[in-house]
Amino acid sequence: MADYAFFNKQFVPLSEAKMGIMTHALHYGTACFDGIRGNWNEEEKQMYLFRVRDHHQRLKKNSYMMKIDLPYSVDELCRITVELVEKNGYHEDIYIRPLAYKSSQAIGVRIHNLDDDFLMFVTPFGPYLDIEKGCRCCVSTWRRIDDNVIPPRAKVTGLYVNSAMAKTEAWENGFDEAIILNQDGHVSEGSGENVFIVSDGKLLTPPSSDNILVGITRDTVIKLAKNELGIDTVERSVDRTELYLADECFLTGTAAHLTPVIEIDHRKIGDGTVGEITKKLQQLYFDVIRGKNSKYIDWCTPAYSSKAIA
Numbered sequence: 116m117a118d119y120a121f122f123n124k125q126f127v128p129l130s131e132a133k134m135g136i137m138t139h140a141l142h143y144g145t146a147c148f149d150g151i152r153g154n155w156n157e158e159e160k161q162m163y164l165f166r167v168r169d170h171h172q173r174l175k176k177n178s179y180m181m182k183i184d185l186p187y188s189v190d191e192l193c194r195i196t197v198e199l200v201e202k203n204g205y206h207e208d209i210y211i212r213p214l215a216y217k218s219s220q221a222i223g224v225r226i227h228n229l230d231d232d233f234l235m236f237v238t239p240f241g242p243y244l245d246i247e248k249g250c251r252c253c254v255s256t257w258r259r260i261d262d263n264v265i266p267p268r269a270k271v272t273g274l275y276v277n278s279a280m281a282k283t284e285a286w287e288n289g290f291d292e293a294i295i296l297n298q299d300g301h302v303s304e305g306s307g308e309n310v311f312i313v314s315d316g317k318l319l320t321p322p323s324s325d326n327i328l329v330g331i332t333r334d335t336v337i338k339l340a341k342n343e344l345g346i347d348t349v350e351r352s353v354d355r356t357e358l359y360l361a362d363e364c365f366l367t368g369t370a371a372h373l374t375p376v377i378e379i380d381h382r383k384i385g386d387g388t389v390g391e392i393t394k395k396l397q398q399l400y401f402d403v404i405r406g407k408n409s410k411y412i413d414w415c416t417p418a419y420s421s422k423a424i425a
Contacts, residue, residue: 117129118130118203118236118237119199119202119203119237120132120199120234120235120236120237121195121199121233121234121235121236122234122235123232123234124233126198126199126202129236132234132236134218135220137220137221137222138216138217138218138219138220139216139217139218139219139220139221139229140216140217140218140272142222143217143224143273144271144272144273144274144276145181145183145216145217145226145229145272145273146181146183146214146215146216146217146271146272146273147174147177147178147180147181147183147214147215147216147269147270147271147272148174148212148213148214148215148270148272149170149171149173149174149177149212149213149270150170150210150211150212150270150369150370151164151165151166151167151170151196151210151211151212151213151369152164152165152208152209152210152211152240152369152370152372152404153165153200153205153208153209153210153211153237153418154208154404154405154406154415155205155206155207155208155209155405156405156406156407159406160206160419161406161417161418161419161420162200162205162206162209162417162418162419163404163405163406163415163416163417163418164196164197164200164211164415164416164417164418165369165404165414165415166331166335166414167193167196167197167416168189168193168416169331170213170331170369171189171192171193171196171213172189173270173331174192174213174215174270175189175192176269177215177269177270177271178215180266180269180271181215181226181269181271182226182227183215183216183217183226183231184231185215185231185233186231186233187233192213193416195235196211196213196235197416197418199211199235199236199237200237200418201418201419203237204419205237205239207239207241208239208240208241209237209238209239209240210237210238210239210240210369210370211235211236211237212235212236212237212238213233213234213235214233214234214235214272215231215232215233216231216232216233216234216272217229217230217231218230218231218232240370242372243307243368243370243371243372243374244291244292244366244371244374245291245374246371246372246373246374246375246397247389248375248377248389249374249375249376249377249378249388249389250291250292250366250374250375250376250377251289251290251291251292251376251377251378251379252285252290252291252292252293252294252305252376252378252379252380253284253285253288253290253293253294253379253380254293254294254295254296254355254358254379254380255281255284255285255293255294255295255296255306256284257277257280257281257284257293257295258295258296258297258298259277259295259296259297259298259303259304259325259326260274260277260326261297261298261326262326267303267326267327267328268323268327268328268329269328270328277295278295278306278307279306281293281295281306282306282307285306292305292306292308292366292376293305293306294310294358294379296355297325297326298326299325299352300354300355301321301325301352301353301354302321302325302352302353302354302355302357302358303321303325303326303327304321304327304328305366305368305371307368307370307371308330308366308367308368308370308371308374309321309327309328309330309332309333309366309367309368310353310358310364310366311333311336311348311364311365311366311367312353312357312358312361312362312363312364313361313362313363313364313390313392313393314357314360314361314362315362316346316392317346317347317348317349318336318337318340318346318347318348318349318392319348319349319351319353319357320333320337320348320349320350320353321350321351321352321353322350322351322352323350325352325353330367330368330369331369332367332368332369332371332372332373333367333368335367335400335403335414336367336373336396336400339396339399339400339403340396343399344392344395344396344399346392358379358384359379359380359382359384361384361385362384362385362390363375363384363385363390363391363392363393364376364379364384365390365393365396365397372397372400372401372404373393373396373397373400373401375389375390375393375397377389403415
């Protein structure tokens with residue numbers, strides 16, 4: 116089976132999707148990306164793409180911020196995604212990477228007077244972190260970039276050097292993931308995830324003003340907690356020590372799904388095991404993304420049937 120990508124406005128074998136070494140985005144980080152999960156439902160033999168329209172709407176907004184003229188509507192991006200996934204035909208969980216980028220073969224720091232292009236590829240992708248046992252985190256010495264440095268609300272490729280530095284620092288020190296503070300010393304997010312804590316039966320999570328990416332998985336969990344468990348989420352600044360004293364903690368993201376945190380800075384969270392609220396939310400979440408909860412089926416786009424976007 117050949118792998119396919121969408122490149123230069125057409126579907127091509129992945130091995131033929133090449134770009135020049137002078138491509139502007141490669142040198143200056145002048146691109147926007149998103150990540151979309153395809154979740155395999157073994158019983159139905161179906162691949163469900165989770166909140167694909169929301170992801171592409173975000174990509175359009177991010178591209179606008181970076182002055183990238185994305186030449187496709189959200190509907191067209193959704194159709195391209197479904198067709199590409201179907202062409203690849205995986206029967207396992209996948210990750211879809213759309214990228215809008217400055218494609219000029221040019222040297223010079225700017226985002227004006229440059230050509231724009233778009234690509235997309237698909238790759239098999241299992242658990243990013245240990246979603247069953249939970250992960251061990253540290254608070255990074257690196258601080259989250261500020262809104263007047265690079266817009267943190269956008270998935271700009273150059274921004275992720277900040278996340279990469281924090282992730283590798285954590286890994287080299289024996290942890291699974293980093294939690295990054297903003298310039299004011301408040302909890303911002305993980306290297307690629309939003310942060311939640313459970314305290315006195317409520318969910319707490321940093322607000323957008325603390326320089327987080329307002330995640331789609333984050334939004335999903337807030338809605339599920341309210342609608343299914345009757346648990347409110349308070350969006351406010353969270354101090355570092357609140358992490359240590361939390362009853363439970365977990366991370367959310369397209370790659371990470373809903374990953375429990377069992378330890379931060381060598382301090383157990385709660386009793387050091389996955390908390391009860393985290394377990395309930397996790398079960399709800401995985402049923403939803405695999406199309407097993409009819410109440411939220413509108414969030415799931417089937418890629419391998421006539422029900423897919425026409």
